[in-house]
Amino acid sequence: MxxxxxxxxxxxxxxxxxxxxxxxxxxxxxxxxxxxxxxxxxxxxxxxxxxxxxxxxxxxxxxxxxxxxxxxxxxxxxxxxxxxxxxxxxxxxxxxxxxxxxxxxxxxxxxxxxxxxxxxxxxxxxxxxxxxxxxxxxxxxxxxxxxxxxxxxxxxxxxxxVEPLEDDDKVLAVLLRARRRGLNMSDEVARFILTRGPRDMQGLFDLLEQLDQASLSAQRKLTIPFIKAEMGW
CATH class of the missing domain: 3.40.50.300 (P-loop containing nucleotide triphosphate hydrolases)
Known part of the structure; x- marks a missing residue:
């Protein structure tokens, strides 16, 4: 080559x-x-x-x-x-x-x-x-x-x-990706992200990466109040 x-x-x-x-x-x-x-x-x-x-x-x-x-x-x-x-x-x-x-x-x-x-x-x-x-x-x-x-x-x-995921599967996908990143995320937080964030999986994963970096910088847990403040939701 x-x-x-x-x-x-x-x-x-x-x-x-x-x-x-x-x-x-x-x-x-x-x-x-x-x-x-x-x-x-x-x-x-x-x-x-x-x-x-x-x-x-x-x-x-x-x-x-x-x-x-x-x-x-x-x-x-x-x-x-x-x-x-x-x-x-x-x-x-x-x-x-x-x-x-x-x-x-x-x-x-x-x-x-x-x-x-x-x-x-x-x-x-x-x-x-x-x-x-x-x-x-x-x-x-x-x-x-x-x-x-x-x-x-x-x-x-x-x-x-390749079929798109239904909402319940999207929540599971977000939780799986969070665990792989070492994030402790609750089902409630994952569902909140799904209701407010992008609908496609890549968009959700990009958002998760953004929130992961923000939580590390702020030394804060990934909670709904933190996400609301960070994203202006």
């Missing part, structure tokens, strides 16, 4: 907190199982995930990379919305890694050069019997991909829709 591509993969490194251990699956438990089963004999080497912004597709792709690394398999996470400004030549030799995860594939829809680059990468990974994860905001046939061969490839393996 070229020095440029090595630098590129470092610049888009997976988030350390994007792991299965701090992902509350809720209705998406089957997806987590499928991603972990990729490394078993009966696992599906190609999986496509799709869902609306904030439902956790990016988290799942990055968690799958952490999981693979934990099993001794090298991986790379490539958010195509950030890489589309480069030449698709950055994809060359990526098939040498056991797992390639391409996020936000909708970003290359209509870009013939990039569509062909992803198509050829798919074929090279298949030829090497590697593993490929792709995520987008829409189902494969609704992405607006213009290259017919790529459009069909995206549906070759297992296709899963």
């Amino acid at each position: 070229s020095e440029f591509r090595q630098q590129l993969t470092l610049s888009v490194a997976v988030r350390d907190d994007a792991r299965f251990a701090n992902y509350h699956a809720g209705p998406n438990e089957q997806i987590v199982q499928a991603l972990q089963a990729q490394w078993t004999v009966r696992g599906e080497p190609f999986i496509y995930l799709w869902g609306a912004h904030g439902v956790g597709c990016s988290h799942l792709l990055q968690a799958a990379c952490h999981y693979a690394e934990g099993l001794g398999h090298q991986s790379v996470y490539l958010p195509l919305d950030e890489l589309a400004e480069y030449s698709p030549a950055v994809l060359e030799s990526m098939e040498q890694l056991p797992l390639v995860a391409l996020d936000n594939v909708q970003a290359i829809a209509g870009n013939r050069e990039w569509e062909e680059g992803v198509f050829h990468l798919f074929n090279r990974i298949r030829d090497r019997q590697g593993h490929l994860l792709i995520a987008g905001h829409q189902a494969p046939n609704h992405l607006g991909i213009e290259l017919p061969d790529l459009s069909s490839r995206l549906s070759w393996g297992m296709v899963y829709q």
Whole structure:
């Protein structure tokens, strides 16, 4: 792999907190199982995930990379919305890694050069019997991909829709993330954050990080009065 591509993969490194251990699956438990089963004999080497912004597709792709690394398999996470400004030549030799995860594939829809680059990468990974994860905001046939061969490839393996969490599951997800951060949070506080904060999970997690930093700075517990004062709610 070229020095440029090595630098590129470092610049888009997976988030350390994007792991299965701090992902509350809720209705998406089957997806987590499928991603972990990729490394078993009966696992599906190609999986496509799709869902609306904030439902956790990016988290799942990055968690799958952490999981693979934990099993001794090298991986790379490539958010195509950030890489589309480069030449698709950055994809060359990526098939040498056991797992390639391409996020936000909708970003290359209509870009013939990039569509062909992803198509050829798919074929090279298949030829090497590697593993490929792709995520987008829409189902494969609704992405607006213009290259017919790529459009069909995206549906070759297992296709899963990542479902948004209901409110009770969102509370559990916030509590899980708080515990992983070492925060002592009550159900009441988690539900208060849910009623006043963002509705999408990434927004809630960003808010939780902000409140965690604020409570550390103020040396205060994360209580409803403290959150009201900090957020102006």
